[in-house]
Amino acid sequence: xxxxISGLDGLDEEKLSEIRENAARLSDMKQEVPVEELFSESFIxxxxxxxxxxxxxxxAGYEGSTDEEFDEFIQGHTIxxxxxxxxxxxxxxxxxxxxxxxxxxxxxxx
Numbered sequence: 001x002x003x004x005i006s007g008l009d010g011l012d013e014e015k016l017s018e019i020r021e022n023a024a025r026l027s028d029m030k031q032e033v034p035v036e037e038l039f040s041e042s043f044i045x046x047x048x049x050x051x052x053x054x055x056x057x058x059x060a061g062y063e064g065s066t067d068e069e070f071d072e073f074i075q076g077h078t079i080x081x082x083x084x085x086x087x088x089x090x091x092x093x094x095x096x097x098x099x100x101x102x103x104x105x106x107x108x109x110x
Contacts, residue, residue, distance in 0.1 A: 035070070038099050047098070048087050059086070 039053035050056040060082040062073050073079060079092050089095040 033103065038096075038103050040103075043099055043102055047089075047095075050086075056086075 035053055039056075041052050044050055044053055044056060048056055050059065057073075057079075060079050062070070062079070064070055064073060074092055077092075083089050083092050083095055087095060089098070
């Protein structure tokens with residue numbers, strides 16, 4: 001079967017069933033994914049020179065400890081120049097979008 005989606009060609013019914021089940025569980029999630037889970041160590045190490053999202057944020061100047069402080073730091077575009085300089089991404093949003101895509105791909109079992 002050629003789906004046009006990378007990673008889906010040649011899957012058997014059992015694997016497709018597993019992907020369907022994982023997709024259903026993913027769509028039922030009601031909570032936010034923790035930053036450390038979304039930006040896994042392997043993701044950070046693959047796309048930056050840092051070992052974890054914590055190290056990246058600290059190097060970017062983030063000193064907060066609450067969700068509100070984190071949101072303010074990110075939404076205030078304080079991090080964008082750092083992301084541009086230290087990663088192959090043009091913005092935090094681009095960085096986050098790839099992390100979300102990688103997270104979903106992993107969650108689906110692809």
